Amino acid sequence: MTNPHDEHENFSTAIPDGDDRERLVCRECGFINYQNPKIIAGSVVTFGDKILLCRRSIEPRKGKWTIPAGFLEVHETPAEGAMREAYEEATASIEILDLLAVYTVKRISQVHMMYRAKLLSDDIKPGIESLEVGLFTWEEIPWDDLAFPSVHWALGHFREVEGKAGFAPFTNPAEWADV
C-alpha cells in the first residue's frame, strides 16, 4: 500500500501550535506525525529447566532464534502483550511471573519490557512468525544464532536471578547503555 507518510516524501518539519519542538507535518493534509517510542513486550519462558525459543520466519533476522516478543498493541498491559506474543509465535500458554528487565534501544526508540514466565503446557508449535519452536536447556541454547542483542541480555539476566524473587529489573548492560 502506498503510504506517503511512511516515505517521508510529504513531510516538512515545523513546530505545531502549543508544542515546544519540531514535528513532522504533512504538506498535503496537515497530519502531524508525532513519533513516539514503541514498547516491545517479551518473556523468558521456562518449562522445567528448559527455555522456550522461536526461530523467526520473518525479517528482520529471519532464521535466527528469539524469545517470544513483539510490539505492544493498544489497550494491552505489557504483561498481556508478552502473553499474546508467546501465543502468536509458539501457541504457548504462559503465566507471567515478574518483570526481568527494561531495555532501551534509543537509536530506534524502543523500550523492551521483558518478563519471566512459566510455560503451562509443552503443547507448543510454530505460529506464523516462527519457522520452528523448541525448548532448550541452558547448554543447548544456540548462542551464535540469536536474533537480537536484547535476547542475549534477557537470557543472561534471567540466569543471574534464577531462583530469586523480589529484585529490581535489569537495564541495558553497561557497555550497551547508549545503543
Add this chain to the structure above:
Amino acid sequence: MTNPHDEHENFSTAIPDGDDRERLVCRECGFINYQNPKIIAGSVVTFGDKILLCRRSIEPRKGKWTIPAGFLEVHETPAEGAMREAYEEATASIEILDLLAVYTVKRISQVHMMYRAKLLSDDIKPGIESLEVGLFTWEEIPWDDLAFPSVHWALGHFREVEGKAGFAPFTNPAEWADV
C-alpha cells in the same frame, strides 16, 4: 492546525497487507494510522524528607498537583524522560535511583514508568506547565488535590518501600488493575 487524521474523518478500518488486524487507513492518502501505546515517564523526587510536587498550569487537571511526569520522547530512555520532565516542570535537577512502578491505563493505552529520584538542589521554580512547585512533607501533601490516580499510586508505593532497595517495581493497585 486542521488535522484530518486526528478528527478520524478520513479513516476507515482495513487490514493492511501483511498485517493481522484492522488498522485505521486514511481514505484520502492511504496513511496507516498505527495506534501504539504511549509511555509516560515520571518520578517521585525527594529532597531530605520532602517530596517535589508541581501544580499543573495546563489541562487536563489544571490547578491540581502532580509529580513531574510526561510523554516519553523518541530517542530517550524512560529514566532520561523522567529527568527531562522534572527539569521542564520545575527546573529540577534530579538523579534517578530506581524503578518504583510500571502502571498501565489500558483504556487510553498508557504505560507509566515511575522512578524514585533525588533532587540535587532545592533551586526549583515553575516551568511553563506548572503554576507553582513545592517541596512537601508526607503530611503536607495535598491529597485531595492530586491530578491523577497514578500520582496517588506512586506516592503510596513510594512510602511502602521507603528505605528499601532491590525490590520488584509495583504495578496498578489490584482494585485498579483493569482501568
